[in-house]
Amino acid sequence: MLRIDNLTKVYRRGVRANADISLEAAAGEVIGLLGHNGAGKSTLLGQVVGLVRPTAGRITLLGRDPVAEPAWARSVCSFQPQAQAPLMGVTTRQAIEIAGRIRGGGHRAVRRRTAELLAALDIEEWADRPGERLSGGVRRLTAFCMAIVEPGGLVMLDEPTNDVDPVRRRLLWEQVRALAADGRAVVLVTHNIAEAERAIDRVVVLRHGRVTAAGTPATLAAGHEMSLELTLPADPPLPSWALRADRAGDRLTVGVAGPDAHLAVAWARSLTARYSLNPVSLEDVYLALSDDPEVDRDAALVP
Numbered sequence: 001m002l003r004i005d006n007l008t009k010v011y012r013r014g015v016r017a018n019a020d021i022s023l024e025a026a027a028g029e030v031i032g033l034l035g036h037n038g039a040g041k042s043t044l045l046g047q048v049v050g051l052v053r054p055t056a057g058r059i060t061l062l063g064r065d066p067v068a069e070p071a072w073a074r075s076v077c078s079f080q081p082q083a084q085a086p087l088m089g090v091t092t093r094q095a096i097e098i099a100g101r102i103r104g105g106g107h108r109a110v111r112r113r114t115a116e117l118l119a120a121l122d123i124e125e126w127a128d129r130p131g132e133r134l135s136g137g138v139r140r141l142t143a144f145c146m147a148i149v150e151p152g153g154l155v156m157l158d159e160p161t162n163d164v165d166p167v168r169r170r171l172l173w174e175q176v177r178a179l180a181a182d183g184r185a186v187v188l189v190t191h192n193i194a195e196a197e198r199a200i201d202r203v204v205v206l207r208h209g210r211v212t213a214a215g216t217p218a219t220l221a222a223g224h225e226m227s228l229e230l231t232l233p234a235d236p237p238l239p240s241w242a243l244r245a246d247r248a249g250d251r252l253t254v255g256v257a258g259p260d261a262h263l264a265v266a267w268a269r270s271l272t273a274r275y276s277l278n279p280v281s282l283e284d285v286y287l288a289l290s291d292d293p294e295v296d297r298d299a300a301l302v303p
């Protein structure tokens with residue numbers, strides 16, 4: 001569906017927002033773009049929809065060049081920008097229906113789909129409220145519905161869960177999975193890594209405009225240690241498989257490599273009934289990458 005090769009964007013005044021980025025998104029797949037503020041995530045999405053002109057590299061969307069054909073690209077892409085949608089003078093329902101009609105949906109089909117989305121995201125109680133009187137979270141959900149009411153083959157969402165409460169965030173992630181199940185490719189930006197882990201198929205981590213890690217959450221987690229937590233008043237001798245040990249009060253945390261999990265559990269059991277072995281989360285991996293001086297050194301090489 002989408003293929004990006006060696007994409008680079010240098011803004012005027014020399015800010016290199018994207019540096020040599022390559023990635024692919026296939027139909028039925030949800031890709032999560034992760035990265036600190038200013039890492040270049042929005043710039044990447046902006047280039048695919050023709051809002052930002054690449055400095056170098058190539059984007060291929062359904063075999064065509066969206067940079068050369070921006071109007072066509074916008075017809076096959078759906079996009080929820082990071083900025084809140086201006087919803088003055090229209091209700092939630094009207095905003096979603098208008099978006100669906102502009103994207104070419106039939107009157108009845110758009111009305112039906114709008115009603116389904118309002119129900120699925122549990123925002124029906126605000127369906128007929130004017131946009132200027134909506135809360136930030138409902139506004140964000142409305143913008144999400146506007147982006148997916150008549151979805152293109154590629155759906156790009158820039159921080160769709162911002163301002164949204166935990167219950168409705170979960171409903172939103174279900175809709176993201178439904179888009180993929182329906183054969184769309186979804187590329188989304190999020191800072192909500194713990195939740196995204198359940199909804200995304202592949203992760204691309206950007207740092208200072210470069211891809212610093214990419215893969216499924218499981219492959220990124222492979223090689224990172226798990227943590228064994230034990231409630232123990234005194235430190236026992238550490239077995240040879242223990243990677244590190246930290247104490248906070250009566251809690252001891254021991255780093256464990258994946259293949260040593262069974263040894264760790266047996267050891268913990270011999271010492272106390274109060275222990276837990278926690279698999280590494282995508283958030284742990286992300287934080288470990290953020291701390292990695294190698295990654296910083298690479299980033300510093302960005303000219």
Ligand SMILES: Nc1ncnc2c1ncn2[C@@H]1O[C@H](COP(=O)(O)OP(=O)(O)OP(=O)(O)O)[C@@H](O)[C@H]1O
Pocket residue numbers: 011012015016017035036037038039040041042043044082
């Ligand atoms: N129009 C612009 N002109 C000049 N520099 C820009 C412009 N837009 C973004 N930048 C710069 O490009 C870099 C990447 O910005 P971008 O918005 O793509 O990051 P991001 O990863 O989406 O950040 P955030 O998580 O904060 O939204 C930043 O240094 C930003 O200041």
